[in-house]
């Protein structure tokens with residue numbers, strides 16, 4: 001297993017000292033300790049298993065701890081076709097996760113319904129929950145899934161501490177009838 005050292009956040013350094021803002025320090029810690037909850041329903045989930053395997057080793061990014069309990073997860077990874085009947089279940093899992101939380105739609109099905117333009121399939125999970133990053137492909141390669149996670153890490157790193165209390169965020173949740 002290899003280890004990497006996280007980059008320092010922006011700040012001021014000198015002989016024997018380094019100073020930054022609390023927001024950046026917390027962002028750094030959060031971004032490098034994300035606990036993903038894999039919500040896998042079909043083929044994209046198999047691609048995710050490859051991403052977790054030793055060849056691609058997602059744990060390199062400080063996220064080896066998969067959580068199958070929504071209360072101990074802060075990144076929801078939705079992989080696969082989501083039938084409309086599954087929509088309320090997905091929403092329930094999302095609402096059970098503690099704030100702050102992020103969501104990746106992995107693959108064409110989770111992002112837009114994919115090739116299943118039919119009455120029974122949700123045409124993208126953003127019909128029921130907010131999404132932070134979309135990963136294209138059918139299925140996406142592990143490199144693309146990793147790229148999606150790196151993008152989430154960037155979002156997490158730079159998210160202001162007050163964002164979750166902002167009127168804009170409350171408005172977003174109200175739009176999804178979650179707040």
Ligand code: SF4
Pocket residue numbers: 042043044045079080081107108109110114137138139140
């Ligand atoms: S995007 Fe393609 S590979 Fe992924 S779940 Fe849908 S059909 Fe399967």
